[in-house]
Amino acid sequence: MIMILLLLLLLLLLLLLLQLLLLLLLLLQLLLLLLLLLLLLLLLLLLLLLLLLLLRLLLLLLLLLLLLLLLLLLLLLLLLLLLLRRILLLLTILLLNTGDYYCYCYY
Incomplete structure (x- = not known):
């Protein structure tokens, strides 16, 4: 009986850690979105500066390309975090599935 209670407590701690x-x-x-x-x-x-300063076009284009690359990398990281969040939500739902037919989903 004590072993079952300890296992339930361990499961609850695991669910709390997942949450x-x-x-x-x-x-x-949210930080990535900001x-x-x-x-x-x-x-x-930079686009405005590019229009104003046509003499330094090459340098600004290079900086613009670097910023676009950084933006794409951050978007990729955000997509990976969304995928990881979805996997953790599914894992939480699987751990909460006790066989009764109630929905514990928090979408």
């Missing part, structure tokens, strides 16, 4: 990890992933995604917004603003500013 905390999901919360951290959500916060990281960073993406800042990058987009910087790109718009």
